[in-house]
Every structure is written in structure tokens, then in C-alpha cells.
Amino acid sequence: MAECDRPAAATAARFRPWPPFSAAALRRKLLDAVACGASGHRRGRKEDLRSLASRPSTRRLEELMRAEEPESCSDQVAEAETRRKIGAFEELQRAAGMLQLGDGNGELDQRKEAAAEVRRLAKDDPGARKTFATLGAIPPLVAMLDSKDSELHLAALYALLNLGIGNDLNKAATAKAGAVHKMLNLIESGSSPPVSEAIVANFLSLSALDSNKPVVGASGAIPFLLSSFKSGNPTTRQDALRALFNLSIASSNAPRLVDAGLVPALFASIGDMAVSERALTALSNLVATGEGRRAVSRCPDAFPTLVDVLGWCDAAGCQEKAALVLMVMAHKGGPCDRAAMVEAGAVSALLELTLLGSPLAQKRASRVLEVLAVDKGKKVTSAAGSGGVVVSAPLSVGTAEEGKEEDRMSKERRAVRELVQQSLHSNMRRIARRANLPQDFGLSERFTALTTTSATKSLPF
Secondary structure, three states, X not given: OOHHHOOHHHHHHHXXXXXXXXXXXXXXXXXXXXXXXXXXXOOOOOOOHHHHHOOHXXXXXXXXXXXXXXXXXXXXXXXXHHHHHHHHXXXXXXXXXXXXXXXXXXXXXXXXXXXXXXXXXXXXXHHHHHHHHHOOOHHHHHHHHHOOOHHHHHHHHHHHHHHOOOXXXXXXXXXXXXXXXXXXXXXXXXXXHHHHHHHHHHHHHHHOOHHHHHHHHHOOHHHHHHHHHHHOOHHHHXXXXXXXXXXXXXXXXXXXXXXXXXXXXXXXXXXXXXXXXXXXXXXXXXXXXXXXHHHHHXXXXXXXXXXXXXXXXXXXXXXXXXXXXXXXXXXXXXXXXXXXXXXXXXXXXXXXHHHHOOHHHHHHXXXXXXXXXXHHHHHHHHHHHOOOOOOOOOOOOOOHHHHHHHHHOOHHHHHHHHHHHHHHHHHHHHHHHHOXXXXXXXXXXXXXXXXXXXXXXXXXX
């Protein structure tokens, strides 16, 4: 308040025109002016700044003035954000514009740099992917695949790959621009390994879109993907298998996949834990079609391999997929397929799975056992009706009452009971060995009664 008691000349000099400053500084000046005006009426009474600030009206005014400061800060943040967005858009626009340059020596290098810039900007920014598509970046990138410069091919392929991340519209636009056939032309002309790996990655990206699955499948890309799956490096094998799995989802691709030899290749890859589960998933897609089931039937190692997978206790996903393939083959395959399952030891493995597998694996294993039991019953009934002699393993001797009950059972139920009794005892022994039970564990006493009294109603069908 000492400044407010100075002579008028000094006060006038104080209120000379101010240079530009921030809104917060303007508020402070206004607050000082209001405070000085309030004290001008009391020039005879000198009060210090502390007593004036303690007045309710002045304190309230100061609070109101300060409350507006955060709004000015938010305005500044919004303005800075707007400037940042404008700068980012100009950067995207500049890169998209450079893609349109010609094929001169200097211009070719600029296009290569522009493609690399598109790849960098689109990698982690979904908004940039949309903006690049709006600016028309996809057609010139696809056109770069016609060049003879392998470095330009790589830059364009990875730029297209990043533009398609999580963006179905860009995937569709890339396929529509002719990228599929241009990539196949590069393969036929003898592309370098890095370019081939980039092409596999792009086929994986494009095949993820449902509308692209028939296009990629009919283009002739399946043999190339299968070759990459068989002989590529680990990353390329994974990408190629995922692309083949995507294509197997479309039933129209099943004949092409089967004709290319995918089914034997998938069975040959089972055992490599890096690809086994996805290979089994692709098989489960293929056996949903008649071509796929016939291909599995023709594969000599199909059922032994699937039965072996049922014993992978530390890979529940693989067990579930293998049980699914067996379930489809049991339901929709022919008698020869079911006989091959039984011959491969599927019954004991499925019984074990109904006890130790995941809930989904248990359910599928039960369905397969049910079909095999019915098929066995039909064979027994057919043999009995034709006057033939039915030969089976000897049953354990039970009580006279059990014998009467067995006489009342239908021929089909007796056949099912035979199947269960023949398999359950050996299966329980295997489980006991896996559980590391003591050597003096009385298997014969505990399990013989179970095998002699079990019927189909004891199974989780």
C-alpha cells in the first residue's frame, strides 16, 4: 500500500501503457489496481497490504481472479496440442507426397526414404494409418513393387505391413490395389530371402481379413506359404503357418490346401511345440470339409500321431485340438477311420483323457468313445445276425445275479461292456504308473472289481 500513497505524478507514471504480457500478469495488474482504488478513499488512514488483503471483499475478488488461472492454462495446453497435431499432419502429408515422385535417380531415393518414413510413423499410431490411407499412400506403395530395386521392395512391403496393423480398411485397400499378385510376381522372379520374409508377413496380414481369404487362396500363394512353412526360419515358419491357418478358415480354400499337401506337412510338424497347437487347429478346420477328412484318412501316420498327442499332459490345448479332430473323424468319417483309431490305441488314451484331461478335452473324448462303442455294437450285432461266431476277450467271472442281468442286456450293450472292460484295466495301470504309486499298491484287488462291474453308465458320455 506504500506505492498507493505516492504523489499523483508517480501514480500516473505507474499506469503508463504496458508492454505485452500474459493473461496471468494482466490479472495481477488488475488486482493491484482494484486494491489501490479501494485505498484511495482513505488516504488519511495508512494501512498496510496485509490489512487490506484481510478485507472480505478484496480477498473474495482475489480468489475469483486466481480461480480463472487454470482455465487460461488449459487454453494454453489446448493451443499447444493443436499446434502439435498440425505439425504431425504436415509431416504425414509431406511423406505421402514424396511417395508420388517419379523414378529418377534422386527421386527414387526420396521415395525410398518416404516409404521408410511411412513405416516408422504408422508403426505405433493408429491415427497415422488412417490419415495415410486418406492421403492416398497405399496405391503408390503397391506400385513400388513393380520396381527392380530390392531395397525399395523392402521399404514398400514393410510400410504396407504397418499400415495394415489393426486396420481392416487398409488391408482391403492393399489387396484391391493389386498387392497380392505383385508379391507373387516378385516370388516368381526370384526375390531375396529378406523380401520373401516380408511377403510372408504381408500375406499373414492380408489373410486375417475375411474378404481377403478367398482372394489370397485363389491367387496361388498357398504353395509359396507351404514351402516357407517347411523350410523357413522360425519366425517365417510361424508367419506362414498362421497365414495357412487363416486361409483354412474359409472352406473354399480347403481343396487348394489339401492339393498343395498341407495335411501331411501339418502332421509332420506335430511334435515341435512351437507350432503343434496351431497345426492341430488348422487340421480341425480342414476336417470340417470332406476333402480334409479324406486327406487325413490317406495319411498313414494321422491317427497314431493324434493318439500320441492325447497323452501330452502338459499341453492341454494340444489335447483338446487332437480330441476335436478325432471326434469329427469318428462322427463324419467312415468305418475304416474308426477302425484305424481303435488300432492306434485311441480307446485307452481317450479313457485316460476322460479322467485326467481338461473339461473340454474330457467332453470331446467322451463323444469319441460313444461313437466307437456304438460302432463296435453294430459290428457285433451284424455278426450275430449273420450266424457268425462272435469272438471277444474273456470276461471276468461275476456272480450268478450279474450273469442273469447280463442275459437281459441287449447285444449292443454287451458289446459296449466288453469294450470298456478290455480297456479300463490297462488304462488304470498306466495312470497308476504316472502317479508314481508305491510298488505294493494292490492294483489287482482294487481295479479288478472296477473292470468287472463297470458298464457304459459309469462313463461320462
